[in-house]
Amino acid sequence: xxxxxxxPSHQVTQMGQEVILRCVPISNHLYFYWYRQILGQKxxxxxxxxxxxxxxxxxxxxxxFSVERPDGSNFTLKIRSTKLEDSAMYFCAxxxxxxxNYEQYFGPGTRLTVT
Amino acid sequence: EDKVVQSPLSxxxxxxxxxxxxxxxxxxxxxxxxxYKQEKKAPTFLFMLTSSGxxxxxxxxxxxxxxxxxxxILNITATQTGDSAVYxxxxxxxxxxxxxxxxxxxLKVLA
Numbered sequence: 001x002x003x004x005x006x007x008p009s010h011q012v013t014q015m016g017q018e019v020i021l022r023c024v025p026i027s028n029h030l031y032f033y034w035y036r037q038i039l040g041q042k043x044x045x046x047x048x049x050x051x052x053x054x055x056x057x058x059x060x061x062x063x064x065f066s067v068e069r070p071d072g073s074n075f076t077l078k079i080r081s082t083k084l085e086d087s088a089m090y091f092c093a094x095x096x097x098x099x100x101n102y103e104q105y106f107g108p109g110t111r112l113t114v115t
Numbered sequence: 116e117d118k119v120v121q122s123p124l125s126x127x128x129x130x131x132x133x134x135x136x137x138x139x140x141x142x143x144x145x146x147x148x149x150x151y152k153q154e155k156k157a158p159t160f161l162f163m164l165t166s167s168g169x170x171x172x173x174x175x176x177x178x179x180x181x182x183x184x185x186x187x188i189l190n191i192t193a194t195q196t197g198d199s200a201v202y203x204x205x206x207x208x209x210x211x212x213x214x215x216x217x218x219x220x221x222l223k224v225l226a
Contacts, residue, residue: 008164031212042219043158043203053152055212091157103151104214 002026004107006092012113016081021110022094023075032075033093033104034067036060043091049075082114117142119206121217132194136220138204139186144211148187150178151203153219158203161189180203196223 005024012087013019025032034046048055049067066078075094092107122137138148147165151158162171163181165189171178175194180187191198201221205214 034215035216043216045213045215047135050212058213089156103160103163105160106151108157 004094004105005111006090006107006110008110010106010111010113012067012115013082015084017111019079019082020077021077021092021112023077023107024073025075025092025094026096026105027073029094029096029105031055031095031097032067032069033079033095035091035093035106036088037109038088038090039084046077046090057077079112083111084114087112102106117206119204119215119216119217121202121204121208121220123220124165125221125223127225128179128194130195130223133190133192134194136189136191136202136204136222137186138189138217139206140144140204140206140215141185142206142208144209145182145206146183146209147207148180150187150213151191153201153203154199159175160216161202165214191222194222196224196226197223198225 007022011019032049034058035043037043042060045058047057047067064080068076089109089111091109093104119140147163149163150161152161160179167180175192178189183210184206201219203219204217207214
């Protein structure tokens with residue numbers, strides 16, 4: 001069964017460093033998402049991406065964040081200068097289409113720890 | 116502001132019990148409501164509901180949506196320890212490209 005994959009599973013970085021989180025969505029999916037979940041808190045929407053551009057972003061997704069689909073298969077989230085409060089689990093998700101009858105599939109997540 | 120509220124926040128039951136989890140929402144341009152189960156890591160999809168009053172069922176799990184009263188329930192009958200997880204509700208609204216998640220209900224089923 002096709003699945004969304006994410007690498008790395010755990011990333012430890014120092015404050016101020018740049019990190020890139022990688023995702024490979026399901027191959028025939030068209031819509032891609034990043035979410036984060038701070039430990040013990042709810043899943044929060046960061047950004048959605050369609051047709052090689054951002055469709056929507058939340059207030060969390062500030063200038064420190066960017067997304068890219070560099071080669072038609074990978075979907076990356078970059079945090080330019082990490083802060084302690086960026087420590088969270090980051091989930092990538094993909095969906096075949098944005099209509100009433102679709103499912104959103106989540107990857108296993110990358111745990112980002114900023115020290 | 117759009118919001119999704121789940122209750123209870125946590126629940127402890129014994130194997131064999133039946134549980135009902137609640138999700139209420141206040142959003143503009145509701146399109147669909149989704150239930151997920153989150154164990155150790157990523158949420159896994161359970162149900163998607165778009166129409167009122169139509170029950171979706173999968174084994175011991177079932178869910179229904181009430182678009183007039185703006186809520187959904189997730190029922191789990193004959194609970195098992197493997198049902199222990201956080202159950203997430205998310206709402207998708209048309210005109211946007213995002214899902215709004217509730218805080219989740221943490222269910223613990225004791226043997």
